[in-house]
Amino acid sequence: MTDGSRADGDGLTRLWGGRFGQGPSQVMDRINVSVAFDRRLADQDIAQSRAHVRMLADQCIVDRSDADAILDGLDRISQEIATGQFAFKAEHEDVHMNVEARLHELIGAPAGRLHTARSRNDQVATDFRLWVRDALDRLDEGLQALQSALLAQADRHAATIMPGFTHLQSAQPVTFGHHLMAYVEMLARDRSRVADARRRLNECPLGAAALAGTAFPIDRRATASSLGFDRPMANSLDAVSDRDFALEYLSVAAICAVHLSRLGEEIVLWTSDQFRFVRLSDAFTTGSSIMPQKRNPDAAELVRAKSGRVIGHLTGLLTVIKGLPMTYSKDMQEDKEPVFDADDTLSVSVAAMTGMVADMNADPDTMKAAATAGFPTATDLADWLVRVLGMPFRDAHRVTGLLVRDAERRGCGLADLDLSAMQAVEPRITADVHSVLGVDSSVHSRKSEGGTAPDRVRQAIAAAREAYL
Numbered sequence: 273m274t275d276g277s278r279a280d281g282d283g284l285t286r287l288w289g290g291r292f293g294q295g296p297s298q299v300m301d302r303i304n305v306s307v308a309f310d311r312r313l314a315d316q317d318i319a320q321s322r323a324h325v326r327m328l329a330d331q332c333i334v335d336r337s338d339a340d341a342i343l344d345g346l347d348r349i350s351q352e353i354a355t356g357q358f359a360f361k362a363e364h365e366d367v368h369m370n371v372e373a374r375l376h377e378l379i380g381a382p383a384g385r386l387h388t389a390r391s392r393n394d395q396v397a398t399d400f401r402l403w404v405r406d407a408l409d410r411l412d413e414g415l416q417a418l419q420s421a422l423l424a425q426a427d428r429h430a431a432t433i434m435p436g437f438t439h440l441q442s443a444q445p446v447t448f449g450h451h452l453m454a455y456v457e458m459l460a461r462d463r464s465r466v467a468d469a470r471r472r473l474n475e476c477p478l479g480a481a482a483l484a485g486t487a488f489p490i491d492r493r494a495t496a497s498s499l500g501f502d503r504p505m506a507n508s509l510d511a512v513s514d515r516d517f518a519l520e521y522l523s524v525a526a527i528c529a530v531h532l533s534r535l536g537e538e539i540v541l542w543t544s545d546q547f548r549f550v551r552l553s554d555a556f557t558t559g560s561s562i563m564p565q566k567r568n569p570d571a572a573e574l575v576r577a578k579s580g581r582v583i584g585h586l587t588g589l590l591t592v593i594k595g596l597p598m599t600y601s602k603d604m605q606e607d608k609e610p611v612f613d614a615d616d617t618l619s620v621s622v623a624a625m626t627g628m629v630a631d632m633n634a635d636p637d638t639m640k641a642a643a644t645a646g647f648p649t650a651t652d653l654a655d656w657l658v659r660v661l662g663m664p665f666r667d668a669h670r671v672t673g674l675l676v677r678d679a680e681r682r683g684c685g686l687a688d689l690d691l692s693a694m695q696a697v698e699p700r701i702t703a704d705v706h707s708v709l710g711v712d713s714s715v716h717s718r719k720s721e722g723g724t725a726p727d728r729v730r731q732a733i734a735a736a737r738e739a740y741l
């Protein structure tokens with residue numbers, strides 16, 4: 273049979289088949305059927321149907337005995353899904369009609385009452401919101417675990433000195449603990465975006481029906497609250513056509529994935545032979561099939577790369593929704609795969625990052641040696657000239673530049689310049705200057721709020737544990 277042919281005879285067996293004489297063509301099924309992916313909404317769909325039918329019975333829209341039969345049937349379907357026995361069928365198009373069709377098989381006529389005062393439009397919007405809400409909650413937990421792993425390493429390395437970079441050039445010495453705490457803060461913002469998105473998402477579309485509401489005396493507050501929503505959505509048209517919650521999920525996920533990609537990139541750098549700041553555990557390293565000496569940071573590279581997929585999904589869904597007229601259009605069926613894939617991608621990235629961070633071994637000696645190269649205390653020297661000699665900072669900057677040039681010519685560090693060489697540039701310099709030229713004193717002196725001094729870092733760790741764990 274070619275794709276253009278029609279599968280005759282099943283028009284009437286479809287739940288919407290009443291007005292059709294023939295079934296859809298195979299190619300129509302191929303483009304239309306969504307059960308292969310939207311079956312992931314099955315638990316949410318059943319929870320929603322339970323809430324809906326209870327409300328229908330409470331409002332005397334459906335007989336109690338029919339409602340009980342429906343609830344029993346839904347319990348059995350739930351069991352079948354949990355044990356992998358449920359047969360999802362493409363002929364029923366999507367998860368909603370698969371569940372309803374099975375309900376008909378199990379309980380017969382009363383099943384036909386479940387869809388009273390409901391449309392697949394408010395149904396899918398409700399299911400998907402429930403699913404994304406769970407995804408946000410899982411993401412928050414995952415990010416908290418990653419923060420906890422980062423905090424443990426930060427605690428271990430609150431006083432471990434490493435080069436701080438700007439432009440990936442050595443800038444000023446910092447502590448490794450301080451550096452890791454930067455990521456703890458980034459993830460805290462990600463988590464606050466999660467909480468924010470969840471708050472806005474948590475309104476219930478159910479009861480909007482197809483688009484205009486319903487003439488049945490439903491109680492939207494009851495269904496909203498039994499599904500854990502804060503309230504029903506205010507406008508029925510908006511309720512069935514809004515996909516902001518999916519877009520917000522993808523935005524939150526994309527920003528978070530970008531944060532992880534930055535840490536992934538740093539781990540790639542730190543584990544390279546040129547840096548050797550960090551060694552990953554065997555559990556998070558792979559070998560090369562040809563070069564026996566290799567320990568490749570594949571997980572870090574993949575976390576870095578996978579951010580691309582999540583960003584792509586955000587762009588993709590924005591493009592799908594852009595320009596859609598009110599209210600529901602089938603275009604919206606394209607909202608699920610990007611969100612599902614973003615969730616799969618991000619959860620494995622967060623888990624891999626947590627594993628890598630928890631197991632990684634930093635090498636303080638190598639880090640400190642690297643921190644000493646490249647005149648990292650030049651700013652400390654300039655500050656000394658300002659503080660002790662009362663020079664304006666701009667003059668101090670120029671004098672320090674001359675001293676750096678001198679040290680560079682001699683092939684030594686600033687701390688190795690002797691006093692007479694320094695005084696040749698600025699006669700008022702005294703021996704006291706050497707007290708600020710070491711990387712330890714530099715790091716310890718940066719005590720300003722949010723600075724890298726080990727005591728500040730320990731304070732920041734304590735505050736973060738209190739606030740985030």
Ligand code: ARG
Nearest residue numbers: 306366392393396602604605
């Ligand atoms: N599978 C559909 C979706 O995900 C369900 C809603 C279908 N509604 C409709 N009017 N055809 O969007």
